[in-house]
Amino acid sequence: MEPRIRVLVVDDEPAILRALQRLLTRRGFEVETASSGLSALEHLRDRASDVIISDFKMPGMNGTELLCAAAAMLPKIRRILLSGCAERVVQVDAVFIPKPFDEDELLRHCRLGRLP
Numbered sequence: 001m002e003p004r005i006r007v008l009v010v011d012d013e014p015a016i017l018r019a020l021q022r023l024l025t026r027r028g029f030e031v032e033t034a035s036s037g038l039s040a041l042e043h044l045r046d047r048a049s050d051v052i053i054s055d056f057k058m059p060g061m062n063g064t065e066l067l068c069a070a071a072a073m074l075p076k077i078r079r080i081l082l083s084g085c086a087e088r089v090v091q092v093d094a095v096f097i098p099k100p101f102d103e104d105e106l107l108r109h110c111r112l113g114r115l116p
Contacts, residue, residue, distance in 0.1 A: 004028060004029060004030040005029050005030065005050045005051060005110060005111065005113045006029070006030045006031075006032070006047075006048070006049045006050045006051070007024055007029045007030065007031050007032070007049060007050065007051040007052070007053060007110055008031075008032050008033070008034060008040060008043060008044065008049040008051070008052045008053070009021060009024070009031060009032070009033045009034075009052075009053045009054075010033070010034045010035075010036070010037065010039075010040040010052065010053065010054040010055065010058070010063070010066060011033075011035070011054070011055040011058070011082075012035055012036060012055065012058045012059060013055070014035070016055065017033045017035065020033075020053065021033055023103060023106075023107075024107075024110065027107055027110075029051075029110060032047075032049070036058060036059070036060055036061065037054070037058060037060060037061030037062070037063075037065060037066035037069075038060060038061060040052070040054070040066055040070070041066070041069055041070070041073070044070060044073055044074060044077075045073070048074055048077075049074075049077060050077065050078065050113045051077065051078040051079075051080065051109075051110050051113065052066075052067065052070050052077055052078070052079055052080070053080040053082060053106070053110070054066050054067055054079075054080070054081055054082065055082050055083070056081055056082065056083035056084075056085060057083070057084070057085070063081050063082070063083070064081070067079040067081060067093075067094050071093065078095070078109065078110075078112060078113060079093065079094035079095065080094060080095045080097060080106070080109055080110070081094045081095070081096050081097070082097050082098075082099055082101055083096065083097075083098060083099060084098070084099035084100075095109050097109070
């Protein structure tokens with residue numbers, strides 16, 4: 001049996017965290033959550049993930065800053081940025097998915113696991 005893909009979901013809105021956790025868990029992913037960029041980085045120091053999904057607008061550290069820091073720690077981690085912002089002014093090497101997100105698109109990117 002192939003190991004499950006580990007996904008870390010980061011969002012400051014608890015309802016979004018719960019919704020993404022339910023969706024991904026039902027689809028067979030191993031899911032953990034963090035409510036801030038700082039707690040996500042602490043999590044990644046303790047336990048590597050294959051995929052990180054982050055909201056863009058969060059207090060303290062935004063999603064772009066988080067994904068750049070995650071890539072520095074784990075260069076092969078797949079990075080997905082969710083954003084409700086109308087403009088895509090984001091300069092980060094990540095998959096960009098606008099909110100409201102399409103579940104199938106999000107799942108497709110998560111299934112790819114780590115970057116080659």
